[in-house]
Amino acid sequence: MYCGVPEEDPDKLVALILAGGQSSRMGKDKGTLEYDGKPWIVKAADLCASVKLSVFYSINPSQQEQYRSFLSVEKIIVDAIDVKGPLAGLLSFYIQHPETDVLLLPCDMIQLDKTVLEKLIQSYEISSIGHDIIVFRYEDETIEPMPGIYTKEALKKLYWLYAAGELKKHSLKYCIEISNSDFLLIEPEQMKIFKNANTPEDLV
Numbered sequence: 001m002y003c004g005v006p007e008e009d010p011d012k013l014v015a016l017i018l019a020g021g022q023s024s025r026m027g028k029d030k031g032t033l034e035y036d037g038k039p040w041i042v043k044a045a046d047l048c049a050s051v052k053l054s055v056f057y058s059i060n061p062s063q064q065e066q067y068r069s070f071l072s073v074e075k076i077i078v079d080a081i082d083v084k085g086p087l088a089g090l091l092s093f094y095i096q097h098p099e100t101d102v103l104l105l106p107c108d109m110i111q112l113d114k115t116v117l118e119k120l121i122q123s124y125e126i127s128s129i130g131h132d133i134i135v136f137r138y139e140d141e142t143i144e145p146m147p148g149i150y151t152k153e154a155l156k157k158l159y160w161l162y163a164a165g166e167l168k169k170h171s172l173k174y175c176i177e178i179s180n181s182d183f184l185l186i187e188p189e190q191m192k193i194f195k196n197a198n199t200p201e202d203l204v
Contacts, residue, residue: 016077018089044105050117056077058086060088086106089104090172105146106146111192112194116136116147132154137186144194148172
């Protein structure tokens with residue numbers, strides 16, 4: 001299976017940005033915190049737009065009023081799956097857009113740069129051996145689920161396992177492990193840019 005983006009179908013791959021969930025450790029909704037004068041979720045959207053991806057936003061029901069005040073309503077995906085964590089956003093997106101591949105990105109990787117997304121997309125475009133998920137991992141083989149590309153084939157499989165009550169764990173790492181996944185190496189000098197900002201101390 002070739003999972004690249006054909007020229008006649010430029011929106012086969014889109015970005016889905018996770019707004020940050022409950023952000024309990026940060027003390028405030030992370031997607032609305034500002035970095036370089038922009039809310040984190042807008043900064044992440046700008047990064048995805050720089051690699052020519054259309055952008056959608058994943059939020060939970062309690063965040064609707066806040067995010068609808070400054071994001072395009074038609075681009076907001078509200079969690080509709082009863083699981084915790086990023087999988088809820090992914091599967092909720094799949095329900096609405098079952099023919100679309102997803103580059104999944106959290107809003108709180110505020111040091112992430114364009115070169116990382118370009119490397120991920122390049123691997124996606126040239127893959128010819130049927131990988132359903134493409135993510136990064138560290139030298140010790142620890143998986144970094146985001147940013148990552150999750151194809152419609154992967155999402156279809158995961159959704160039906162969930163619907164059948166056969167998805168044993170709801171973590172993205174588990175989903176990656178049971179899928180036909182490809183891995184890109186995180187170099188030691190890149191480790192800082194893959195760090196999530198989870199607490200106020202992470203911003204210092």
